[in-house]
Amino acid sequence: MNVYNFEDSHIKCLISDGTSAYADRRISGGYDSSPLDLDGDSDNDIDYSATKSNITTVFNNLSSVIDEDDLLFIFVTDHGNYESGHAYIYLWGYGEKIWDYEFADEVDKINAAQITIVMEQCHSGGFIDDLTYSNRTIATACDYDESSYGMGYYTYNEFVFDWIAAVAGEDPYENPVDADDNEDGIVSMLEAFNYAEANDSQSETPQYYSNPDDLGYFLQLESGLYISGSCLVCSSGTQYTINGLGAGTSITWYCSGNITRVSNQGSNPCEFEPDEEGDDGWIDATLTDNSYQISLSHKDVWVGVPPLDYVSGPDEGYVYNTYTFYAHPQRDPLSQAEYEWILNPLLDNDVRPYYDYTDIAFYDAYCCYQVVARAYNTCGYSDYEFTNIEIYDSKRMFVLSPNPASEFVTISLAKSVSSDLNEAEIKLSTIDYSIQIVDLYGNLHFSGTRSGDSFTIPVNNLKNGNYFVHINDGKEKFNLKLIIKH
Secondary structure, three states: OOOOOOHHHHHHOOOOOOOOOOEEEEEEEEEOOOOOOOOOOOOOOOOEEEOHHHHHHHHHHHHOOOOOOOOEEEEEOOOOOEEEEEEEEEEOOOEEEEEEHHHHHHHHHOOOOEEEEEOOOEEEEEEEEHOOOOOEEEEEEEOOOOOOOOEOOOEEEEEHHHHHHHHHHHOOOEEOOOOOOOOOOOOOHHHHHHHHOOOOOOOOEEEEEOOOOHHHOOOEEEEOEEEOOOOEEEEOOOEEEEEOOOOOEEEEEEEOEEEEEOOOOOOOEEEEEOOOEEEEEEEEEEEEEEEEEOOOOOEEEEEEOOOOOEEEOEEEOOOOOOOEEEEEEOOOOHHOOOOEEEOOOOOOOOOOOOOOEEEOOOOOOOOOEEEEEEEOOEEEEEOOOOOOOOEEEEOOOEEOOOEOOOOEEEEEEOOOOOOOHHHHOOOOOEEEEEEEEOOOOOOOOEEEEEOOEEEEEEOOOOOEEEEEEEEEOOOOEEEEEEEEEO
């Protein structure tokens, strides 16, 4: 932790009985309670007791915060066994254990750039066949049918004593350790394993797994191997970087046909720009050092500004109604598209920005409104696209009285001047109206259902200000302005 600068909040410890003050550790011929501060910084470092349910809890939590740009390091120590073709780890509590396939199910929840696992317990090699997966390295103290041994007076386990010393650069007695065989300035997972295996004097056979085969040569604890950079490639140029590489490692960059590499091959960082805009693409790289080589996973990107083909919506409607308009294509998460809507002429209408659709309330009859939209991201704006709508006088309209209101407001269904409906058609008592009162920020202050041609709603609890009354009969939507003044 101190060598690689892991933050406390990024480390989860499951140890014996967790934070309980009961004795849970054998030491000097007796028992005591395990210390909660493991690194001497006066903070509690233990999060949970080592039970199966807590393991599930931790991996569920990790699955929600770890993504494809992260490295996950898992370290397992203490006792294990092997039965009926499967290995397991002893956990805290009578009969508590987790089998190899159960542990693999937990690890498989994590979508990290790479996962590296070190296991010290007896029969730990029996976990490898269940944990094998791409972008992982695994090191175990022994094979599936072997015990794992302590050293000397059993103060430390033989294998992980040397593995930890390799990555830390010194052993617990502050004796310097140099496991950097290729002298590139980092201790990789393969170098740490090679050092621990070479210095293991016990009757055990350490096991090693890497997929791809050369991953462990490049991978180290400081960071995962991935291409870092924006998911947008803009015409101004966008840089991509691979962090934590040892000296002497060469990079060969590749990209999709709609992207052009600007920097020299092998540069780190390397700059790219669009060749064709308005589509998805990818960037990837191959790392080479001596006879070792691996290809990194694609970095999926969006190239340039988001496209907008057309805008759709109704071509006619009635005043006091709300209509929905859509920008096509719909939002693509990779493009990080947002949308800007413009109503021309604007008049007194509620136009909602930042979505690939908008609901527009029309309060005046006019021929014709032009509804305009364009998509944009940090690379720039698409061209404007538009559609037209002609708004007529409504066959129905509602009146608010009084307005401004103080204690109550009455909503009455009335006949428009241009309507040819008779009074009987207007006053349909069987229609149910959904009524909502919202403020200018969209906060809901009243919601209910009313029927008939007139209904009264108390508003004495509303603060002074402007509000909207939304009325919906299941077929048409009506929007009225309400002013509250006490």
